[in-house]
Amino acid sequence: MASSRTLAVGMALALALGLSAGTVSAAPALHVDDAPPSGVTQQRLALKRASDAVLGLLSTATEDASSIDTLGEQRSGSGVVIGNDGLVLTIGYLILEAEDVELVLDSGKRMPARVVAYDLASGFGLVQALVPLGVEPVQFGQAQAVAEGEPLLVVSGGDEGALSAAQLVSRRSYSGYWEYHIDGALFTSPPRTDHSGAGLFNARGELIGIGSLLVPDAQSNGPRRAGNMFVPVDLLSPIFTELREHGLSRASMRAWLGVNCVEQDDGLRVLRVSRDSPAETAGVQPGDLIRRLDGTPVGGLESFYKMLWNGGSAERDIALEVLRDGHTQTVPVHSVDRMRTFTRARGI
Structure with missing residues (x-):
């Protein structure tokens, strides 16, 4: 070899x-x-x-x-x-x-x-x-x-x-x-x-x-x-x-929602929702277009993440404004500390 x-x-x-x-x-x-x-x-x-x-x-x-x-x-x-x-x-x-x-x-x-x-x-x-x-x-x-x-x-x-x-x-x-x-x-x-x-x-x-x-x-x-x-x-x-x-x-101890998104001109399109995630519990669905987080336009992925991570404690109530089937609605989500969702690796 x-x-x-x-x-x-x-x-x-x-x-x-x-x-x-x-x-x-x-x-x-x-x-x-x-x-x-x-x-x-x-x-x-x-x-x-x-x-x-x-x-x-x-x-x-x-x-x-x-x-x-x-x-x-x-x-x-x-x-x-x-x-x-x-x-x-x-x-x-x-x-x-x-x-x-x-x-x-x-x-x-x-x-x-x-x-x-x-x-x-x-x-x-x-x-x-x-x-x-x-x-x-x-x-x-x-x-x-x-x-x-x-x-x-x-x-x-x-x-x-x-x-x-x-x-x-x-x-x-x-x-x-x-x-x-x-x-x-x-x-x-x-x-x-x-x-x-x-x-x-x-x-x-x-x-x-x-x-x-x-x-x-x-x-x-x-x-x-x-x-x-x-x-x-x-x-x-x-x-x-x-x-x-x-x-x-x-x-690394920061808020997590459990959404996979791609950028669009008017928001972030949800492609996938993680199993047993805060987003799934709250009812966020693939195809939703996320437009605002706590009333603030999300912009691109970077701005969305920084608002999520820097906007308060890792575990808190968050309001997502989404466009679904042509209608705007507010989805309340309780974020969690992502690191708490993982099984601790042996050795740490």
Whole structure:
């Protein structure tokens, strides 16, 4: 398995020399024994260490996990070693309500791990190996310092682990239809289907993002271009202590309704209502057009979420004005703290 994720010298050279992702595949193939050009050795070693620090991650959700409906019981992806104590950074949905977690080394060996944190607000997850990994942790870069068009490296782990070059095609706020929002999300292209928890690295081998989504349009302007969304590591530093001590950040304890929506010119169209959610209890229906929250126009997803999260306590009475079958009506909803709805992962 290890040979499938060997860092090719040609790719390392292309990244180090600042070639665009579109030209990486044309980089000259070199043999491992070939001496690299002067000044490239350190970058090559840094990229090799970065690649080695990305592991596979397997998890099994608890039997009664509500997230099984959307994420399934068995989940697989990647994680990146960030601490000498075996701490691994991943995307949170892989370990949400997890009963068992294993890390998969390049050799294929599986190592037991425990969940340290699941952070709803950022999307990050932390797990810790229960036995020594013998893997050197990565260095962190600054996602905000990466320029659009800059060549990057995407690395996944596990039995099918792979690496490829990519470009940063845009950086912008991202609002997910499932009541999720982050600032400064990184969008790369070409797309990878094994993006969940994958590491995004700059040419110095520094971690700048954790893979979250496959998106149909990674560019903010111009022709549509499929790609991936990565959560920037810049979001981790301000909440790292909270995650280690409490298993989540304060920002994760926020109001939740349980609606999946898309933006329309005159409001937010409800596509789906989560099972046993406050919205379902209140009678919100797919097809409803949400126009106001507590009397204030909702605007887009971002403004709707911020009104919901910042408008009071996580658990409170909220009035939604919806348009249904041509008639406007007010639907009272009692929001809940989203984190209270999850089965606590084993280890937290």
